[in-house]
Amino acid sequence: MTPLHCNKQGKVALITGAAQGIGRAFAERLAAEGATVVGVDRQDIQGFETALKDLGAGDAHYARVDVTDEAAVEALAAQVLDRFGRCDILINNVGFTPREPLEQITLAQWRLVMAVNVESFFLTCRAFVPAMKSNAYGRIVNISSDTVGLVIDGFAHYIASKGAVIGLTRALASELGECGITVNSIAPGLTKTPNTFSMFPDGKMFDLSAQAQAIKRPSTPGDLVGAMSFLTSDDAAFLTGQTLIMNGGQLRAL
């Protein structure tokens, strides 16, 4: 028998940054659980809808949208609600991870990191929460990062943005708790994705990171899907405002 929390039939789930990496794994897991899945990304990719329907999605839709664009996010919400009538699950997953020391961060770069990593989360929440409120049901998961709690150099803008994600999560959890909407965060550790492979092409950083973890193997997006599945389930109705640190138990610096 399928565990109750793995049944998402009848639910509509929207995932930002769904073209690859962690977002794609989340989209595929929700499809396998029977949800109707809306994948959103600024990349143009082929075959998303067919692949997700083959996995078991009730329906699937891919929208090419830059989620930092306020008007585009509003239009996306109108389109999704017109076509599917509801949005039960919102996963804010887009992220941008430049690495540069403080003195080299331009104001434009700082603002871009904030726009992608935090502002877009605000825009999607504002656009989809009214529909969740009218159904008295919603599950929002915001992707932060375990770097917020580590000693790590060269990511001041990124880490500041991921701290803001945790603050936004707690603030919205408080504001929306009475409306049947939970808001939680997942803070992954270093995880093998196209993004991190481009940052660490020789792969050594994954093994180094694994050695600092209680579970001594590199993380893949598949290690994160179980937490996402639970947080977006009916079973998680009393869990809100929390951040799950999913880094294999990294308890010391590298």
Ligand SMILES: NC(=O)c1ccc[n+]([C@@H]2O[C@H](COP(=O)([O-])OP(=O)(O)OC[C@H]3O[C@@H](n4cnc5c(N)ncnc54)[C@H](O)[C@@H]3O)[C@@H](O)[C@H]2O)c1
């Ligand atoms: N991979 C890791 O080690 C790791 C660790 C901690 C946190 N995270 C966080 O997890 C999330 C996913 O990470 P990932 O490694 O899978 O990243 P990724 O770069 O592989 O995928 C991110 C996706 O977001 C899309 N995207 C970026 N900006 C966008 C925009 N403005 N509008 C629409 N789409 C946009 C990209 O096209 C891409 O498909 C990010 O928020 C990241 O900060 C990742």
